[in-house]
Amino acid sequence: METEKKMYYISVSHNLIQDVPNDSAEFRVMMTQDEVTNLRDQMSALIKDDEYTFRRAFVPFKSADHDDATHQFDDELIGVYQYLYDLGDAETKRLIDQMNVLEKLEDTDYHDKGYENSPLNKDTLK
DSSP: OOOOOEEEEEETTTTEEESSOOTTOOEEEEEOHHHHHHHHHHHHHHHHHHHHHHHHTTSTTOOGGGOHHHHHHHHHHHHHHHHHHHHBOHHHHHHHHHHTHHHHTTOOOTTSTTOTTOTTOGGGGO
16 A cells, blocks of 8 residues: 555546646645545546436436436535545645535535425425
């Protein structure tokens, strides 16, 4: 197990983990080789979930906000950003905070106007 940390440049949107800066890198993160492997695994799972949710999007009468595939993708995305936040430098943390992505993806908007007393509102089924 390698414990020496090295700077990596990450682009979630381009699925890139590189050890040299580039124009598409969104985040800087100090990681060991094991942490890089873990992040690659998380990002690979995110791609698979994204492809699956894309195929599910064309199913008629299937609301995306009640689709388990969409929830799985959201969970994977939150996990990637949380991992980057935990390991990232101050600038990475600031960028992720500005994106408000960690809290935003956990907000289902079920309490917004139009969802109240809806039989499809998962919050009312609990």
